[in-house]
Amino acid sequence: MVFLPSATSATSAADVGLKRSHVDYSRYLSAEARSRLPNPIKSIWKAAQVKPGTINMGNGDPHHTLYPISEVNFVVPSIDEHDPVQSWRSGTGEQNIISSYKDELCALSLRTAFAYGAGAGLKDVRDALADLNDRIHSPPNHTVSLSLGNADALTKCFRLLGDPGDSFLCEEFTFSAMTNAALPLGIEWVPIRMDNNGLVPSDLERILSSWDEAKQGKRPHVLYTIPCSQNPTGSTLSLERRQQIYQIAHDWDIIILEDDPYFFLQYDLGMSQSTIQQYGHTRAMAEVLPRSFLSMDYDGRVMRLDSFSKIVAPGMRLGWVTSNSYFADKLDMLTDSSSQHPHGMGQAFVAELLGSNGWGVDGFMKWILSLCNEYQRRRDLFMDVFRQKVATSGFASAEVPQSGMFVWIKSGPTTNTADLMDELFRKLLNNGLVMMPASTFAIADRTGTMGSHINDRVNFFRATFVGTDETIRNGLATFGRTLEEFFL
């Protein structure tokens, strides 16, 4: 028979936490997640760890003496520079070398990093990120699991929580590459109206309170939101809205998937220099960063997705999921049944970077602050040029984004919107400029309760300001010119 873990091995921290909080989280899970068993080989492996001196001839792991990498050195910016990002970009700054070793002392030995591990990721790295979480969000009672980035984490959450036929809630303009990923799983999306400030809580309430299970199927139990630099609209939810949304989630028993890759790219922060000097960058950032859903999560209904993609690099393929310990356990089981734990080099790098021989957490926050300044500079340049070259014509307008990389430009026709926007997009292309039309991100409403079709409201472009200054200037000049050609 296939080996099934005994009852005792299932008594984990997850169960203890469960009893303590008197909440049964299993009802949120998909049928698949409910029936998934832990990896039986790992159960035996764990049992073998118990008695010292035990010889394990059970597992097929290559010995570390056969790993052909004894040392990895990463040449990174020195964090001692006053403005590390500027120094780095101009090539004038000092460099640091961060090293990982197999046979010498370091924060996370390559012996460990290059071995098989549990899906959640190595403890050292999880602990470092849990510490960061504590200092920024002070979450009530949560567990950290590593991911391969937010696309990986999010799509795993879809499998964890969604059954075929389920309806999930999302912002009416959203990161459609991800919402599309849920469709083959049989999940349908219910869009929530947005305004300049993001998703409108009263519309969320309206959808849930008027939901007719007889006609529409099971009431939605998951909300997918991008609260900072919402993709594509660029808005950031206010504290008040977040509290309202959390309350609604509490009332209607909704799990919140907080997808937050732009969280650390915030502008106009007004950070206190004296706080930095006295308490360090982390504390200073924590005081001005938005309040996450995680930070107010007393029900354990938030699964927060953080990523290194925008604050280190996309190819890191590393992030972390923070959730209640029950969900974390189930997520780890799914990871153990699929992609497995993240790569050793990425974990070793993060451990060294955040460790005492690297930048440390405060140094990492200093890098991030420096990044924020750089992105803010580009944002300001973008908005300046936009005002001069585009807004003056009266054919387009845009709010100043408080975070992230996106500007949501209102433009174009208000009738025949979808078709004319398509024409405008192609015209821009022919004039040498690419911007994303809103239709790419639009989620059509199938409930029929929204009042207007989203196609009448797709008169927007999503633009980014991550390119060079030249790109921004030339791009917006082209945009302004093309608008005039189109509308006149």
Place this chain on the structure above:
Amino acid sequence: METPQIDNNATSNNRVIDLSHHLSDEARIRVANPLKDIMRVISECPVTDLITMANGDPHHSLYPFQQIMYEVPSIQDPSDPVTSWNNSGRTQIFHSYRDQECALPIRNAFQYSRAAGLVPCKDALTNFTNLIFAPPNHHVMLTFGNSDGLTKVFRIFGQKGDHFLTDEFSYPGITNCPLPYGVKWVGIKMDSGGIIPEELEKVLIRWDEAKLGRRPRLLYLVPVGQNPTGSTLSVDRRKKIYAIAQIWDLIIVEDDPYYFLRYNVPQTNCASADPDEFIENFRSTLIPTFLSMDVDGRVLRLDTFSKVLAPGMRLGWITSNKLFHLKLGEYTDSSTQPPHAFGQMFVTEMLSEHGWKIDGFCRWLRSLCLDYQNRLDFLLDVFQREVEPTGYAKRMFVWIEVFFEKHPRFVRERCSGGSPVVARTNTECLLKELIERLMSIHGVVFMPASTFAIPENALWVESDGHVPLSDRTRFLRATFAGTEDIIEKGMIRLGKGLREFFQE
């Protein structure tokens, strides 16, 4: 939804076989990235110097990496790099640069990529694959290792109610994976040479679709160093299995992490310094893969760096026909995304002109194989000395067969009739007891065969003369990945433990 406009499986002799009916509903419904259409329109735009304000990609000037250096064994010594490495031999450095030339620069490696992975890495592995495996007409896609690759493959072919075929003793870390979404396994009888082709055929012929649902259409195999039995499929068996797959329209999933660690391989004069000569010799020691004989495009082959570099590398690749390659790419874009920059950079540099190159990597592989061979030989020596004399066990590779019928408490029921799959002996109980005693009293851990046994269903076995799998679950799996000291101690403890168990 229209099917993709590609020449699906134009084979080398221009037979086009449409295998799209094998896809799961999920895979069929999955659409390519919605941004893909826009990307296509953009790429078809004739304007040069296009200004893009479309993507939220951090600029490479903001990546905090200027250089990455990896210290690795020097492959200068052509004969035995692994032994040199363990004896403080010479080392060399692979470099990844942001601003200088290298095989996969940092500024490209850390960008968002799609589907199959970064082109330089994909190309390097495609070259390797073509050189070593010579697939007829296939494409390479990067994965995070074989667990990642396999579970993606299962999702694109399997759905609720389906059955997959595999060895009757199999690695549950993988076979458990599709169970939660309703896929079941059919275990095929094995002997010391692995899965028995005739038994596979019998199951397919006997399959009653009315009772069991759709006939199984996917065969999952670990053809070299099968886990747990350690067996390797002969060339003759591979050809027979492929022929069966053609007749019964099976997809073959070739999971081959130990391919380069095959044992008792005749070592020709393999230490030639000349790269081409070395590769020729090296190739001649390799057993033909299912991939290399795949004229239909029905094989998906999974290779990984886990056992030949390190498990934590989390990098591998899948070689398959174009349709499956596209579908896997779509699924990757809808889930994990392609693998991490670190791994792709390392492997690309390793295979490049400035690294080990393909022949250097093959030298490492050969040297590794010899090292494992030495450890295995040592284990077998000690086994012969400490365990065989007890008379209670015999090794079949390191799938150790225990003669439970010699135990004073062995029970065999004399009954006839009833289900052919229900146990008639207490083999499994005795096995469990032995494992526990070896662990808690003697301090040595083995995996019991029961961990690997695929549950049987009376409907797909022969009713006459079938010995239930439960009565044949009489093996311990041992590995020899440890040091000689560990191996010796382990075998001594096993010998002692067996004596005490049987002489109670």
